[in-house]
Amino acid sequence: MQIPFLHLQQINLQYKEEIFEAMQTVLSSGHYILGQEVEKFEQEFAQFCGTKYAIGVDNGLNALSLSLKALDIGQDDEVIVPSNTYIASALSVSHIGAKPVFVECDINTYNIDIKKIESAITKNTKAIMPVHLYGKLCEMDEIIKIANKYGLFIIEDCAQAHGAMDENGKKAGSFGIANGFSFYPGKNLGAIGDGGCITTNDENLAKQLKTLRNYGSQRKYYNEDIGYNARLDELQAAILRVKLKYLNQENQRRQQIAKFYCDSIKNDQIILPKLNDKNLHDSVWHLFVVRAKNRDKLQKHLEESGIQTLIHYPLPAYKQECYKEFNHLNFECDYIHNEILSIPISSVMKDEEVEYVIKILNEY
Numbered sequence: 001m002q003i004p005f006l007h008l009q010q011i012n013l014q015y016k017e018e019i020f021e022a023m024q025t026v027l028s029s030g031h032y033i034l035g036q037e038v039e040k041f042e043q044e045f046a047q048f049c050g051t052k053y054a055i056g057v058d059n060g061l062n063a064l065s066l067s068l069k070a071l072d073i074g075q076d077d078e079v080i081v082p083s084n085t086y087i088a089s090a091l092s093v094s095h096i097g098a099k100p101v102f103v104e105c106d107i108n109t110y111n112i113d114i115k116k117i118e119s120a121i122t123k124n125t126k127a128i129m130p131v132h133l134y135g136k137l138c139e140m141d142e143i144i145k146i147a148n149k150y151g152l153f154i155i156e157d158c159a160q161a162h163g164a165m166d167e168n169g170k171k172a173g174s175f176g177i178a179n180g181f182s183f184y185p186g187k188n189l190g191a192i193g194d195g196g197c198i199t200t201n202d203e204n205l206a207k208q209l210k211t212l213r214n215y216g217s218q219r220k221y222y223n224e225d226i227g228y229n230a231r232l233d234e235l236q237a238a239i240l241r242v243k244l245k246y247l248n249q250e251n252q253r254r255q256q257i258a259k260f261y262c263d264s265i266k267n268d269q270i271i272l273p274k275l276n277d278k279n280l281h282d283s284v285w286h287l288f289v290v291r292a293k294n295r296d297k298l299q300k301h302l303e304e305s306g307i308q309t310l311i312h313y314p315l316p317a318y319k320q321e322c323y324k325e326f327n328h329l330n331f332e333c334d335y336i337h338n339e340i341l342s343i344p345i346s347s348v349m350k351d352e353e354v355e356y357v358i359k360i361l362n363e364y
Helices: 008-013 016-029 036-049 060-070 088-095 140-150 203-212 234-244 247-264 295-304 321-326 332-338 351-363
Strands: 053-057 078-082 099-103 125-128 179-182 196-200 217-219 288-291 340-343
Touching: 008 016, 016 036, 016 234, 036 053, 036 196, 036 234, 053 060, 053 203, 060 088, 060 179, 060 196, 060 203, 078 088, 088 099, 125 140, 196 203, 203 217, 247 288, 247 351, 295 340, 295 351, 332 340
Parallel strands: 078 099, 078 125
Antiparallel strands: 053 196, 179 196, 288 340
């Protein structure tokens, strides 16, 4: 059996007719930048996330950078980011001239360790950026307490967590003052190209973000701010509107597979992610990440059985060449980057494929 890590074509082709119809609507409209499709998607996505506003932008990185910029965070300011995250989280801080301050991850969740945040706060700290990594919601109640105690902004990185919610039904993207999403094709809610969004409940911030994404202009040829060209494409917005209708059921399928994996993989050499039995909705399982002492051997075992896997992420942001000033950092959990392995999980996986992955893992 051949099982790809993520069958993107299959995910999108199931909505082929609706997507083609949406594309035809845009084509026929003659309005291709910041038109009705973007406006409608923003309304629908804000409703989905439980926020008052959503601002469509061109990608997830700019969703975070513009959020920081709109909050007047910049030179000599510090933003706390988790040590275990995709580099875009840190890049967004660097792009606006501020300094990312890396904090250890929690070995049980792989998200930022809330017990180690306070010791990283200085007089220059302006914000905390919790990243809901792999689709799992951070411990937001505790992070909010810390932020309130020190007067800090919270900017959520929700790039992998569309629809994740706490036990009260409050969703990722509704906790912070401004929160960034990515619609990169492989995300739970993926475009057919790049795309991103910012959610907020602050009316003035929403207006400022709409201005910043559009050359700093509210009215054509009149520019109030030094802005950017960071607009969500009309075509991608139309496609995202189609796919948003099915996001809940796709997330439910991922949650079903994740529970099946956690209940059925029985191998002492493989460390599974922690399943929250009290709230199965706190993760939308963008990735299902296992760990093994001899990760490369496990990956080869799966590859020889026709199962494609990926490593998210082999080298942390603070060890990258572009962040030489942080290369000296060492964290207790650094070893996980040599152990983590992402196995297939998606809304289009068939039961027999899931069972086959379990069988091969249990044989390892």
